[in-house]
Structure formats: structure tokens, C-alpha cells
Amino acid sequence: DAGKGEYDHYMLKEIHTQPTALSNTIEGRVEDGDVAFEDLPAGTFSDVDTVQFVACGTSYHAAMYGAQLLRSAGVRTDVVRASEYASKTGPVDDATLVVAVTQSGETADTLDAVRKATDRGARSLAVTNVVGSTAAREADDAVYIRAGPEVGVAATKTFSSQAVTLALLSQRIAADVPEAAAAADRETMLEDLTDLPEHVETVLETTDAEGIAREFHDSDSYFFIGNGLGHPVALEGALKFKEITYEHAEGFAAGELKHGPLALVTDETPVFAVATSGDDEKTKTNAIEAQTRGAPIVAVCPDDHPLVDVAEVHLSIPDTHPVWAGLLANVQLQLVSYHAADLLERPIDKPRNLAKSVTVE
Ligand code: G6P
Secondary structure, three states, rough: OHHHHHHOOHHHHHHOOHHHHHHHHHHEOOOOOOOOOOOOOOOOOOOOOOEEEEOHHHHHHHHHHHHHHHHHHHOEEEEEEEHHHHHHOOOOOEEEEEEEEEEOOHHHHHHHHHHHHOOOOOOOEEEEEEOOOOOHHHHHHHEEEEOOOOOOOOOOOHHHHHHHHHHHHHHHHHHHHHOOOOOHHHHHHHHHHHHHHHHHHHHHHHHHHHHHHHHHHHHOEEEEEEEOOHHHHHHHHHHHHHHHHHHEEEEEEEHHHHHHHHHHHOOOOEEEOOOOOOOHHHHHHHHHHHHHHHHHEEEEEEOOOOOOHHHOOEEEEEEOHHHHHHHHHHHHHHHHHHHHHHHOOOOOOOOOOOOOOOOOO
16 A cells, blocks of 8 residues: 555554564564574575674664674674764775665665775675665675565654564574674564564554653753663654654763763753663663753653653553564654654655655765
């Protein structure tokens, strides 16, 4: 269905399509408790000693998510903003795998970064939504996120599908790289992945994002904080918010708040605190720092997380493995941005000055 259907905007439709998109992303990729990618058999990455992710915008946040998981599996990993590749890359040689994360497969900065890496001997892999895109054609290998076409300029379902694909890919790569080890709780992680589409459905059915958007939509500024996997989710939450509401929003690693941004915090700067596991002490303590300066705290976390006792407001996410919890938190934040933009009567599907795909450097 190419139209908006029952929805007022493509963005809202695409947010609501996430359970189906995620089912497609996952299909056939977890078999007998193991991760399998059709065109990437065991041994594909046995010559790789370093993985470098390159991406822009929302795809960069998904790349940060994947990079953290790969790093924690013991693989040397770097994540570079594609537009900064020339000055930010570390050493690259034929033991480097460059992974381009790009929904469209056409972003000029990302394509350029991959070409620079492959010129130095790197092997390349495109993680994209578009079959036959330039990235897919130019890279040595391509993995499709299978999210289906995305019309809204602000990426939503493709972020979720990218993050899941990269989480699975991190397991596939780690299995081949000699010094790496599979995640200790991999079995539970893969089991819980099966429930992710249903958990997203629960968020969509039970969310109070509209009420929260209404409560805070005339604030001065909006902060999003998180640590660990909550960090890329906080950055993505802020990016989405600024893209479609035109309001000032910033995302921070929770622990950085006190190194500058705290100077801006008042009772007019709601802080969305993303917590995805029990391991979010920094997010809680820094949320309290902001609260002491008057900021209302919106906790985006499971019901039993200690942050709930601190926060004024709570956006609930179902209990699941911490690797998937961040994606559920992200769905809540997508909905907050959508409803805030709707209240402000912004042209949600086509925000000013932005393009779905940026084909110039
Ligand atoms: C543009 C879009 C963003 C997107 C970025 C990267 O800026 O507006 O939503 O995240 O490009 O696009 P890509 O197709 O490479 O993922």
C-alpha cells in the first residue's frame, strides 16, 4: 500500500508499520539459536581484524548502536561520520571491513567514505534498504534491512530495522573474528528478538506520547540523555525532534550533561532520560542533577527501572533484553516528536530544508 491509508501522515504510518517491518527484517536470520545471513556464510569475515562503520544522520545513530555491540563482542570497531571520514579515519588496510549504513544507498558522503576505504584495500559491506542502490552495487557484499519503502523524510522504521540488522550482523562477524566472542547471553537475546515486533505493537497501543507532547510542547528546549545503548537512542530522539518540530533539541551522553549543557537547564527544558537496562546509573544520577535545576524528567524505560521513581512522567517500555529495549524507547520518542510536530502544525512528512536522501557532499 503506497498511500497514507488511515493515517494523517506517512511518518505516523511508518511508525505503525514497524512491527511488520521488523518481522521482515528478522525473517530467516535467526535459525536454531544462531544468526544466519544468506549471502554471508560462516568464515566470510575470518580475515577481518577491524570493522569501521560509516554513515550519516539517523543511519549514524544506528551504526553507533551496532558498533557498541560489535565492540562488546571483542571486535576492534570504529564508527565514523561519513562526512568526516577523510580526517577521522584510523589506519585502513585489507584486514579492515568498512560497513556503510545507508537507508537509501545513495548518500554522497557515505559513498565517498566507502570509496576512500576501498582505495586503501578495505573490504566493503553495504547495509541498506534499497535493492540495486549505488551502495549495494559498489560494495563487495550487501545486506538488506527489508523495512519497505519509507516516504517520510524523517527516518523511523528504517532506524529500527537497521539497528536490528546490525545487532545480528555483529553476532555474525564476531563468530568469524578469532579474538571475538559471542555475547554471553546471546540465547536470551535472540529469543527476545522474536518478541520485538509484538513489543513494538504494545508500545503503539499503550503509549501516552501524545499526552506528554501536549504537556511539554511549548517548552524552551528539549534534552535527551542516555548512556550505553541509550546514548544513540537519545541522539536519535533529539534529531527526530528537531527535524520535524523545528524546536531546539539536543541529545547527550548522560554523563556529559554536567560538563556544559547543564548550564542551559531550567524548568523550561524537559529532559527525556532513556534507560534500557539496570546498567543506567549515569542516566539516573544525571537526570537527578537536571531535576535539581528544575527540569521535568520524562523517564523512557521499563516499569521496574529505578528511574521511574525519580521522574515526573514515565513512558513505559515492555521488559525485554537490553539490546532491544533501546529500540522500544526509540518508538516512544518517535511518537513524542510526531505528536509535538502535529500540535505545532508542522509539515511533518516534508520538513523545511531537508531531503530524504542527500546526494551532494
Ligand atoms: C538525510 C535524511 C536522514 C538520513 C540521512 C542519511 O539527511 O534526511 O533521515 O538519516 O540522509 O541517509 P541514508 O539514506 O544514507 O541513510
